[in-house]
Amino acid sequence: MRLKKNIAVSDTGFVFNPTTGDSFSINQVGQEIIRLLKEEKSVEEVKSNITSVYEIDASSFEKYYFDFLSMLRQFELLDEEDEH
Amino acid sequence: MSIKITVALTGLNNTDNPGPGVPVIRGIRESASFDARILGLAYENLEPAIYMDGVVDKTFQVPYPSEGSDVLVKRILEIHKKDPIDVLIPNFDAELYAFMRSERVLEQAGIHTFLPTLEQFEERHKSNLPEYGKKYDLAVPFSKDITRIDEIGKLKDEFDYPLMVKGKFYDAYLAYNEEQVRMNYNKISAKWGLPVIIQEFIKGTEVNVVALGDGKGNTIGAVPMRKQFITDKGKAWSGITLDNKKLLDLTYKIIKATKWRGGMEVELVKTHKNELYIIEINPRIPAWVYLAVGAGQNLPEALVKLALGMEVEPLKDYEVGKMFIRYSYDLITDLKEFEKLSTLGEL
Numbered sequence: 197m198r199l200k201k202n203i204a205v206s207d208t209g210f211v212f213n214p215t216t217g218d219s220f221s222i223n224q225v226g227q228e229i230i231r232l233l234k235e236e237k238s239v240e241e242v243k244s245n246i247t248s249v250y251e252i253d254a255s256s257f258e259k260y261y262f263d264f265l266s267m268l269r270q271f272e273l274l275d276e277e278d279e280h
Numbered sequence: 281m282s283i284k285i286t287v288a289l290t291g292l293n294n295t296d297n298p299g300p301g302v303p304v305i306r307g308i309r310e311s312a313s314f315d316a317r318i319l320g321l322a323y324e325n326l327e328p329a330i331y332m333d334g335v336v337d338k339t340f341q342v343p344y345p346s347e348g349s350d351v352l353v354k355r356i357l358e359i360h361k362k363d364p365i366d367v368l369i370p371n372f373d374a375e376l377y378a379f380m381r382s383e384r385v386l387e388q389a390g391i392h393t394f395l396p397t398l399e400q401f402e403e404r405h406k407s408n409l410p411e412y413g414k415k416y417d418l419a420v421p422f423s424k425d426i427t428r429i430d431e432i433g434k435l436k437d438e439f440d441y442p443l444m445v446k447g448k449f450y451d452a453y454l455a456y457n458e459e460q461v462r463m464n465y466n467k468i469s470a471k472w473g474l475p476v477i478i479q480e481f482i483k484g485t486e487v488n489v490v491a492l493g494d495g496k497g498n499t500i501g502a503v504p505m506r507k508q509f510i511t512d513k514g515k516a517w518s519g520i521t522l523d524n525k526k527l528l529d530l531t532y533k534i535i536k537a538t539k540w541r542g543g544m545e546v547e548l549v550k551t552h553k554n555e556l557y558i559i560e561i562n563p564r565i566p567a568w569v570y571l572a573v574g575a576g577q578n579l580p581e582a583l584v585k586l587a588l589g590m591e592v593e594p595l596k597d598y599e600v601g602k603m604f605i606r607y608s609y610d611l612i613t614d615l616k617e618f619e620k621l622s623t624l625g626e627l
Contacts, residue, residue: 214600215523216506217505
C-alpha cells in the first residue's frame with residue numbers, strides 16, 4: 197500500500213493531491229501514518245510504530261488503520277491505479 | 281528589447297460571467313517581448329474593463345455580430361484606419377465566425393489574427409460533438425439537437441434523466457424532468473437561437489484545460505485546472521492547476537489530430553472510474569487564462585507571437601497547485617466617461 201508519489205503533505209497536516217486538485221487537513225496521527233506510508237512501511241511496521249507512541253491496542257489500531265486506508269483510497273491518494 | 285505593437289480585443293465584460301478580455305490583456309501587458317498598446321472593442325457601454333485603470337488604452341464601440349459579419353468587420357477596418365491595429369484577438373465564440381470569414385481581408389489590411397479554421401470551428405460545435413468523438417476517437421457524451429418543443433416528450437426514449445440542456449454558444453442547465461427541459465429550452469432558444477442541444481449527463485468532477493495550438497499539430501502550451509468554487513452561472517470563481525498527465529495527453533492528442541490553430545478550452549468530466557469525457561471544446565482562450573499566466577505559461581503572449589508569425593517554443597512547464605480566486609470590486613467613474621463612449625463611440 198503506497199501513497200501516490202506526487203501527494204504533497206505539509207508540516208501543518210495539509211494534504212494536496214495535484215492530480216485531482218483535492219486538498220484535506222489531517223491530524224497529527226494521520227500525518228504520522230501518511231509519513232510512514234510515504235516511506236513504504238508495511239502494515240506491521242506502521243502498527244508497531246503507532247502503538248509504541250500512542251495508547252492504543254493492536255486490534256483497535258488495525259480497525260482504525262484500515263478505515264483510514266479506505267478513506268485514502270476513496271480520495272484517490274493511494275497508488276493503485278496510477279493515472280499520473 | 282520589447283516590440284511596440286497595438287492589440288485590439290473584445291471580451292471586456294469583466295462581470296460575474298466574465299469574458300476573457302481582461303486576463304488576456306494582463307498576460308500581454310506582462311510580456312517582456314511586447315510593449316503593447318491595447319484597444320478595447322466593446323459591445324456594451326458598461327463593460328467594466330472600459331473604465332478600469334491600466335487595462336485598455338482606448339476603447340471603441342463595435343456592433344454585435346448579430347447585426348451582420350460585414351458590419352462588424354467594416355467597423356474594425358474603420359477603427360484600424362484611425363488607430364492602426366497589429367493584432368486582433370476576438371474572445372467570444374459568437375463573433376469568431378465573422379472574423380474567421382474575414383481573416384484574409386483583415387490580413388490584407390495589416391491586421392493579424394490567429395484563429396481556428398472554419399472547419400475546425402464547425403466540427404467541434406456542441407451539436408457535432410458525437411461525430412467529432414467518433415472521428416478522433418474521443419469519449420464524448422451522447423447528444424442530440426432539438427429545434428421543436430414537441431421533441432422534448434420523446435427525449436425519454438433516448439436519454440435518462442437528468443440530462444443537460446445547452447445553448448449552441450453559451451449556457452448549460454441540468455434538467456431533471458421534461459418540465460425543466462421545456463423551461464430551459466425556452467430560455468436558451470430565446471437568447472441563443474436554435475438548435476438547443478440535449479446532452480447525456482456524465483456524473484463526475486469537471487476539469488478544464490486551456491491550450492494553444494500552432495495550426496500544425498503542435499501544442500504551444502496547455503494547463504489543466506479544476507474549478508474549486510463555481511458560481512450559480514457555472515463559472516469558476518476559484519480554481520487550481522493540476523498535475524495530470526492523462527488530461528494533458530488528451531489535449532495534445534486533440535491538437536495534433538485536428539491541427540488546432542489558436543486558443544482553446546477543453547471541458548471534461550472525470551468519472552469515478554477515472555474515464556475522461558469531453559463535454560465541450562471552446563474555440564478561444566477562456567476567462568481563467570490568467571491562472572496559466574500565473575502558473576508560468578503566458579498563453580496570450582504566445583498567441584500574439586503566433587499571430588505575428590514569430591517562432592514560439594512550446595511551453596512545457598507550469599506550476600502545479602497555483603490557484604486563482606476571482607473577486608468583485610466597485611469601480612467609481614464619472615458620468616462624462618460613460619457619456620463620451622455613448623455619444624462618440626470611443627473613449
